[in-house]
Amino acid sequence: MLTLQDxxxxxxxxxxxxxxxxxxxxxxxxxxxxxxxxxxxxSTLVEAILGTAAPDLPRHEFFGTEAxxxxxxxxxxHGYLLVAEIGHRGRPGYLAGDEVGRVFQLVAHGYSLAxxxxxxxxxxxxxxxxxxxxxxxxxxxxxxxxxxxALGSPDSPxxxxxxxxxxxxxxxxxxxxxxxxxxEWDGEVSA
Numbered sequence: 142m143l144t145l146q147d148x149x150x151x152x153x154x155x156x157x158x159x160x161x162x163x164x165x166x167x168x169x170x171x172x173x174x175x176x177x178x179x180x181x182x183x184s185t186l187v188e189a190i191l192g193t194a195a196p197d198l199p200r201h202e203f204f205g206t207e208a209x210x211x212x213x214x215x216x217x218x219h220g221y222l223l224v225a226e227i228g229h230r231g232r233p234g235y236l237a238g239d240e241v242g243r244v245f246q247l248v249a250h251g252y253s254l255a256x257x258x259x260x261x262x263x264x265x266x267x268x269x270x271x272x273x274x275x276x277x278x279x280x281x282x283x284x285x286x287x288x289x290x291a292l293g294s295p296d297s298p299x300x301x302x303x304x305x306x307x308x309x310x311x312x313x314x315x316x317x318x319x320x321x322x323x324x325e326w327d328g329e330v331s332a
Contacts, residue, residue: 166193183257205240218251281318
């Protein structure tokens, strides 16, 4: 498993960008990693961010069932809610439709979401969530959106992947939540 320091070493992200991601993970803040197309490195980046969280911070893998919601809501929320991917089905832990609504029910209860989805921009992230029944105001409660990008064929393991952008989202009660660019890739990759 790659760490954030590994990503700095292979120039997938700068020290400053990695510091932003370390702060997110260490504080247990909710986040989504997004990219198009598949195999861009979303899951790898989610795990690298989670690797900075306190070792005793609980991680709850969530598969979208009502029984899981009942169980997780029966006690005070603590830790990360891990969802493999949001917006489509295909593998265990890939959630869509009502299952995504259950994710945000747990987020409202106080769990920190750590997941990924297929999108190419912040606006597309909100579109994917809306198509899966999540109101923009609820989606905006996820404060960090992290874009990863493959710089070539995503099917080739030798293709460099970079953290392209990190945005902080600020709910404002509208269909266009505030956003602040915290980091942007500098365009350089390792040789």
